[in-house]
Amino acid sequence: MTWLHRLGFVAPAPAAMHDDHALLARLSSGDAEALAQLYRRESGAVYRYALALAGDEAAALDAVQEAFTQLLRGAQGFDASRGSLGAYLAGMARHQVLSQWRDTRRHVPLDDALDHDDPAAASPGSDARLQQAQRQQGLWAAIRSLNWPQREALTLVDLQERSYAEAAAIAGISVDVLRTRLHRARQRLAEALGEGERP
Structure with a gap:
């Protein structure tokens, strides 16, 4: 039992492996259902990550929206050899949160x-x-x-x-x-x- 579990925090279970490339190929061809599937699967973890960093619900939602907007515009930018799709989206959300943080010059x-x-x-x-x-x-x-x-x-x-x-x-x-x-x-x-x- 980890120290977080002793304090009553239980992290969400990791998502099962999915065929990211097939979904991204469908997304690139304009399949709206592929985007919906990806959003349902990944948005929760990306939001929790952005919220923990930003400490602000609106900023976290903006970061999630920006991450999925970028994915929609350039799904071909994902490289599975560099990590999971969830990590890729989290990285884009991170850049958005950092950009907001630098703009405000405060934590x-x-x-x-x-x-x-x-x-x-x-x-x-x-x-x-x-x-x-x-x-x-x-x-x-x-x-x-x-x-x-x-x-x-x-x-x-x-x-x-x-x-x-x-x-x-x-x-x-x-x-x-x-x-x-x-x-x-x-x-x-x-x-x-x-x-x-x-x-």
Whole structure:
């Protein structure tokens, strides 16, 4: 059991393998249903990633829209040898979030609405649910305290459960740099959450 599971956070299960090339070929030929299938399959993970980085629902939605718009305009730009389609879309969303962040010249904090994704946090009907909601609020507050590179590494690896190689490709860094950022992020979270041992 990971430290995130101990705090009540359960990441979404990874999607099953799909024939991305067939869907993208249909998309390139103007098949609207192919776009709908890709959106249903990938948009949730891309949105959660963008939301964790931007901390703002509107900015995250803009990033998802931009990622799928770019895919629609140039599906041929996807190269399966460089990672999954989900990683490709996440990378485009990341560029949009970074662009917004640079434009504002300030770091946008995580929105407290993230806590409401959990039914227990939204409707605490018992002491156990209330305690779980409080633990999750503490977790998000600790994540808010991380700088951008550390937050991104943690989001990609621990929250989205991507491989080191895929996470590094999305962030545009080496695996060694990713590991360093992730290690520092986990250390800071352990300190912020008052854990006596490393997560």
